[in-house]
Each structure stands twice: as structure tokens, then as C-alpha cells.
Amino acid sequence: MTAHGTDEAAPAATTGAKPVTATRHLLAWVAGIGVLSVLPWLAVNDYHRFLLDLILINVILAVGLNIVKGFAGQVTVGHIALMAIGAYTSAILATKFGFPFWLALPSAVLVTALAGAIVGIPSFRLEGAYLALATLGLAESVRIFISANDYLGASIGITDIPPPSLFGLRLDTHLSYYYVVMPLALAGVYFSFCILRSNTGRAFKALREDPLAAAAAGINVQKYKTLAFVLSAVYAGCAGSLAAHMTPGFIHPNSYMLAEMVTLLLMVILGGIGHIWGGIIGAIVVTIVYDLTRDYYNYQMLVFGMVIVLTVMYMPTGIGGIIDRYIVTRRFVALRKAKGDAA
């Protein structure tokens, strides 16, 4: 258990549970892929498929934010600007230079990764609220720059961003687009697992707990802070590009404002900051709750604000933390029972 929530290694260590086999891991992933593959066919109508696309894009975005905020403990509120950079790069490349989606997407990811490195620079010297303010400033600068730049569509936005095509087939329905977004979301989630389990992930956690102690232990703080921002930006760039190319292919600076950042933060906080499933759970819950409360537009933002406050006050580890606590308790009880039986 950590100050920021739970992670995989800690409860396993406390309970002394054996690591699962690679086969069980593989089976879990195969099952996940199987469920996700048929999910859009279970949806009653195209609106639900649209929501599934949206959920998966938000999963990519939230998992990315969880890397920098949850794993590495950097307080950033500029993530939405990275998404905007990804979206606009992809849109410009596709509409003005004729790049196909399959080339525009990786290009957007690269540009956003570079932007992520720049956004990460203030984190060398700033922490906490100061870093939040700096990243907020950067985020607003990006939005304002877009709004004032005719080449980027200014306040009119960019229209007619083409959907991806595969062997001449336009993937412009919500169903077909799902099969573009879903593999990328799965890859993103898998990659975040890999990061957390790697030396890099351990360095991130050390940074999160105490940067001074991490530095004393030989961790290059600047390098890993920058890396956290860059990795997080890769996700944001990918999500931005996917959002831009989704039918009807339109982007506008109003979609990258502070309210969107707050919603994104809510996904990570509600899901569980630093919890490996936090971003995923949060993205799913928030996107669905947002949709279900759409009819109550007068109170929607009030409800969302209250959920953030109440979550931070009474459920600081989020839904992911509750799940972990439940599992740890169950294991502990089982272990005691087993010891009792043996005695």
C-alpha cells in the first residue's frame, strides 16, 4: 500500500501470494480480447457503439494520465493540451498534406511525445500546486494558440478530417472504427502494465514516494520525470488523433478546455490514482455516467464536481483501491483459514 493508492507488487508481497503463471496472464488477455471483440455486436444501436469508441479513447487518455500522475506522482493539469496537440497534428497532416490516417497517427504521437518532453521541463524545478499551475498555463497557451491561428482553423475548427481506410474501405461507421480504437486501447493498457512492472515503473514509483530518496538511490530524477511526461504524451497523442479522425472528423479548440481536463482528472481519481486499472475503470464509469446524466444538464457539472470532492475525501484510492482492499482482505482471510486448518 502506498500513499497514492495501491499497486500490484505491494499487496502481493504482504499476502505472500505466488505469482501467477504466464499461462494465466495469457488466458486473461485472450478472454479480455474475446469480450472486447464481440462487445459492439451486443450493443443495441449505433449510439452505444459510438459510446464504446468514446470510452476506449478515454481509456487511452486516462491510462496515459495515470502514468505521469499515478505512477510517477507528477501533478499535471495540462494533459488535455497534449491531446489537442495530437488531434491537431493528425488533422493538419491529413487535411493539408494528404497523410493517410495510418501515417498521421504515428506522426501525431511523435509530435505529442516531443511536446510531452517540453511540458515535463517545469517538473524539474516545480512540484505540487506550482507544477499544476505551470502545466495549466501551458495547456491554456496551447488552446489559445490554436484559437488564434488561422492555419489551425482558429475558432472555426478543422472540418472534413478523413476517417481511416483499409484496403479501400472507409472505416467511417462507429462499428468499423471500434476495431481501429480497440486494439490501440488494448495495446496501451498492455504497455502500461509493462511499464509498471519494469525498472522504469519502479523508478517512477520511487519518484512518486520521495524524489530526494530516489535521487539518493541513484535514480536520474530528471530523466525519469521527462520519461513519464513523454510516455503519458504518447497516449494523449494517440487518443487525440483517434478522436480527430472519428466521424464526423471535426475538431475545435472548445473541446480542449479546463472542464475537459477536470473530467479527465475525475476518471483517474475515481478509478484510483496509481492503481493499474484506475484509468480504465474511471474512463468507463465517467463516460457512462456522463452520458446517463446528459438529460440533467443543469446539474451535471455540479454532480461531477461533488463526485471529485467526495471521492478525494472518502475514497482517496478510488474504485481500484476498493477492489484491491477487497481482494487483499479475502486473501488474508483465506490464508488464516489455511493456517488454521493446517494447525
Place this chain on the structure above:
Amino acid sequence: MTIGTGAGLRAAVSIALLGAGLAAQPAAAQDKTIRVGITLRMLVESGIAYGDIAKTVMESVNAKGGINGAKVEVILLDDECKPDKGVANVNRFIHQNKVHLILGSTCSSVTMPIADITAKEQVPQIVPMSTNTSITQKGSEWIFRVSVSERFYAGAYGKYLGENVGKKIAYLYTTDGAGIAFVKQLQDYMKEHYKAEPVYQVQMQETDLDFRSHLLKIKSTNPEILAIAGQSDALARQAQQSFEVGIPKRVWRVAASSAGNVTYPKLAGEAAVGTTFTQAFNCADERPIAKQFVAMVKEKYKFSCPDHDFSQAWDAAQIALVALGKANLKLTDAALADDRRAIRDAIATIRYEGLAGGPIEFCAAPTPQCRDGNRTAMLVQYTKGGENFETKVVGRVSFDKDFGLGK
């Protein structure tokens, strides 16, 4: 590691359950009901009133037995002037609510992407408030605009100013879509008709509070006209500060149509006096229908002088009702596509006279000539600012269908 996988499996199940939950949401009712989706910006008091007017007008027919016996059901959603929200709303209207007709939106930046969706999904869309010229230029057979296009507004300004006031214009505007369009089109008009270049122009941010440094520079250029644009609160600051820096009253203040929003004269106070702007409707209109409407808005929504977004919401809803009455609707699941087509064809035949300054008339071709139905712009001027502001109509110009479309 074990724990991670356990949580993973649970999360996978949760995804499936939530998916099932989504799938279990009730589908739209199918019993002789005409379903209409309305998406507007309803963040502010007046915005909520626009939505309520449109919804109330449409549902009022239910008390009289509906339209040809069918009940009208309105689903009203807020898009916050954000394209992604508008797109989500319209996707929900079309695929989940199975609406027959869509009204929306307030902001051009929302109307443009949803116009692409309605064109693709073949659902008729009435645009109540958006003014961006390009909305009807995409060639969609499914779109009809009730609001006045920027091309007509720019013409009304340009013609009146060029012939009656002068050609030395300084521009101060913010990064607001409608404001930028207003400035660009006015500049194009002045350039094309009078070879007049701006004496000064600057674009600032929507959130900027202090415009005085630029206004001082504008003062030094000695313009005949000061064109200001932005959302109504930014406009109010621009107008107030223009007097603070000493730009004389004889310099005409012309503003984008957002000056017609009730918050502008309230915030600007006496600085609003003399500001000239274009509108599709004016609350000082003496016609009985207009007087009745103003009295209704005053009583129900407490706005003493409703702006043209009130009237456009009302006109759009009335036009929708006329079309729904004219279309021979079958109102079955299987006939949804046919019904949508019938409504589109019915709107295309409408010639309507309501609160707008002139008739609103559509035709079948998917061109701006046919789909920019309202071609009458009114030039309105504030004669008193503050809470109890007053206005007068300076001029009213009706345009030819082809006006502003180039050769």
C-alpha cells in the same frame, strides 16, 4: 501479480456488465409519436430560455391533440457550445431516440460537425441560430437555416456603413468564431465594393479584460467606424474602454450580432448607446405577433427585450411544426427513413412569416440559395443602455438569394 490479474478479470466483467447496462437502456417509444431532438448551448440563463421556448412551442400542440393525432416528444440537450458534446447529442438523437427531426445548434462550431452527421444519416436538421456561411455550402440535402447567414449580415453592415457613415474602419475582435466571421466578411465587403482596407485591426483572446492599449492606437488612426466583435461580455468591455481612452462618440461603434444579447447593454451600460449591430428580430417591432411574443417572454422568462435568439428558437420550432403537419408521416419503425425524407421535403416547400424581419423561405436544391431561408437583416442601434435598455431599427435589408456567394 495475482492481485493484478484478479482485478483485471473483474474489470473485464465490469466492462461487460456496463456494456450490457448500456444495451439494456430503453429504446425510443414507437407509438404514434413524432420525436424531435434539440441541441443548443444552454449554459446561461438566456440559453436555457431559448431551449425552453423551442421545447414548449413544439410540445404545446399535444394539448390540442398533437399533429394529425400524433404526439410530439421533444428531447432537449445542452451542447455547451462544444462540438464533441453536440456530436454526442446528435448521435444519441439519431441512433437511440430515433428522432424524426433535429433542431440545432446555437454555435456554428457545433452546427458544422452535426450537419455532416445529419447529412450522412439522412435526418432533417433545422438550424435555429448559427450564422457561419459555410454551414449551407456543404451541399447537404438535409439542412435548413432559419437564422440569417453571415453573408447577409456582412452585406447589411457594409452597404449601410459605406453609403451613410464612412469607409475608415478599425477592427478590434476576439477569438470567437462568429466574431471572426463578422470581421472577415465585413472586411471582404469593404474591400470588394469600396477598395477600403482596415485602418487598424487586432485580434485578442476571448478572456482578455483590457483592450485599452489597442484602443489608444485605434484612436490615433482617427477612424470613422470602430468595429468590435466577440462574445457579449467582451464586447461590453470593448465598448466601455473605447470611451475611457477618448474615442469620440461621433465614431460609429458597430458590433457583431452578439451585441444583441441582453447581457451586452446590461454590462456596457451607457457605453452601449450608439452601438449598431445586426439582428434577425428587434424587440421594438410593432407587429402584433412580435408584441405578443415580447409580452410572453417578459412574463415567462423575465427578459424585457428578448434578443433574436429567442425569436429564432420560436421561429424554428414553428417552422418545424408546419413541416410536421404537412408531411404525411407513417410513424412506424419501418417507415422512419421515409418519414425523415417526408419532413425534409415538407420543409423545402415552406414559406413562413413569423418573428423574423422578413419571410423565411426554403426550396429543394441543397444550395445556400435554397437553404439560407432568412435573407432579411435588420440594423439595430442602442438608444439606451443598462438594465432597461432600448433600441431602434436603423435599417432593414432583404437580400437576393445569391448575395455574398461570389461569382
